[in-house]
Amino acid sequence: MVMEHHLGFNYNPKYIRNFSIIAHIDHGKSTISDRLLQVTGTVPDREMQEQLLDDMELERERGITIKAHPVTMYYQAKDGNTYQFNFIDTPGHVDFSYEVSRSLSACEGALLIVDAAQGVQAQTLANVHLAVERDLEIVPILNKIDLPAADPEEAKKQIEEVIGLEAEDAILCSAKTGQGIEEILERILVDVPPPKEAEDETLKALVFDSHYDPYRGVMIYARVVSGEIKRGTQIKMMATDKAFEVLEVGIFSPDEKKVDILRPGEVGYVVANIKKTSDIKIGDTITSFRGGATDPLPGFKVIKPVVYAGIYPIDSSEFENVRDALVKLQLNDSALHVEQESSLALGFGFRCGFLGLLHLEITFERLQREFDLDIITTAPSVVYKVTLSKGEEKHIDNPAHYPDPATIEHVEEPWVVAHIMTPSDFLGPIMALGTEKRGTLDKTESMGGSRLLLTFRFPMNEIITDFNDKLKSVTRGYASFDYEFDKYEIGSIIKLEIRVNDEVVDAFSCLVHTTKAEAKGRAICKKLKEVIPRQQFKVPIQAAIGGKIVARETLSALSKNVTAKCYGGDITRKRKLWEKQKKGKKKMKEIGKVTIPQEAFMKVLKAEE
Incomplete structure (x- = not known):
């Protein structure tokens, strides 16, 4: 016998509330979730630890949420009823915005948390738009009001002006x-609507995340x-059309x-004995194998x-x-794309696709930390659409696959819209940075106080390397940035080749x-x-576009003093020896190969950043 979900809770849809939390990095989302878990008694005090839901070491260290984590809590309200609260934690960063949109689809309401000292920031804005699009009920909350710098009135004004939400009773x-904290729980009861009543008995469920458990397969x-x-329900995944038998369900x-x-x-x-994560797509609809739904839930x-x-x-x-x-990372991260490739310089490796730069950084760090690997990444590149003169279209993400320029009609590059929030003192430096990155400023809005919201358009390949770092350094860390x-x-994109001793080195080529x-x-x-060690002969290092050399450096030769043994005498003796040395160098250059040490690759790839 399995007891009812929780003592005192009898299943009734009108006593269920599903909500998530929207906040910018470091506005206190994880701490508020900790308090909610404590107040509802979901986690006993002795098991409580800070940032309980961020269970990856990296999440705690950087103070960001990478993986969404749902929790079911039971709350005895002041009206005497026990309510079931399903809280779906969402990542805050722009790279994971699809996951956020799926998590929001599983909810009826969202808590919007704004730091009373910092006001509205860029990522808050992006995720609020996702919630508003889905018609969620949004409850504004001002956190950190105990700080001396807190200014709740200013923050309310910003919520009303920038986001357009009523914030009088935040x-x-x-x-x-x-x-x-208790006030938040009571407000959820009133403001967040209960789930809509089901139209019929057909099984429909939204997959908003998945996670790989080594013993039980994909959860x-x-x-x-x-x-x-x-248990025992025969289910079918609508996007992949795969069928499974349910072994266990739970909260x-x-x-x-x-x-x-x-x-x-x-x-x-x-849990349904699913071995491959590729069988599960986030945003998919689960239905029953026989007599299931014909239309999936929207938004996949x-x-x-x-x-x-x-x-x-x-x-x-x-x-x-x-x-x-x-492969193990892919099990928990369905968005990571991996294929094998080899390069003359670096040997065998993998070409990986990521949702954005933070995603790349996190994957790289997890490979080094959790698996203790020594790895190197090449400079990140975006996907270009190349239209050939024959009318065929190719998607190129690797400079090695770039077609011959003579056969290309035009190349298209991806552009993004970026929102930058900054104190107005830094407008000049940001404009200069924007111009350097080929960006155009679309509009400038004042956000009360002395803050501005700038909307830029950038080519994506300009912002994936060091834009965020540069933005933080020109604004002393005050600006926040978000893009979609x-x-x-169409843009004029060309392939830059690097040649060492007249041979192309593919690892350094880039678009x-x-x-x-x-x-x-x-x-x-x-x-x-x-970084290349000197050889016995001169080595030219060149950068070329098509056939045209645009930059060159020469690595001078190591030379031996062949005339040291000559005392005085005729100059022709020395000349003869020098000629002989020159011939030797020339011959050596023809047969000599320059091997570039591994450290050199490291240094150059780091230098480009």
């Missing part, structure tokens, strides 16, 4: 001192919309807890990677380990905009001159 709370996180799921409190059945409006997990799309980079083991014997590690994909536009090619070529040549 809840004032401090997650640190626990003030206002699906689902929100049931209509119908019921229990998170916050650890997995088995229950008999998941009913409409509830959120929980489903296949996630496409935006940024590509090569990942290579430093020691080629580690190749298998890197492959295993990437806009569209492809760049015509205006940036020369400077980039120079920088790489200069760096290579410093």
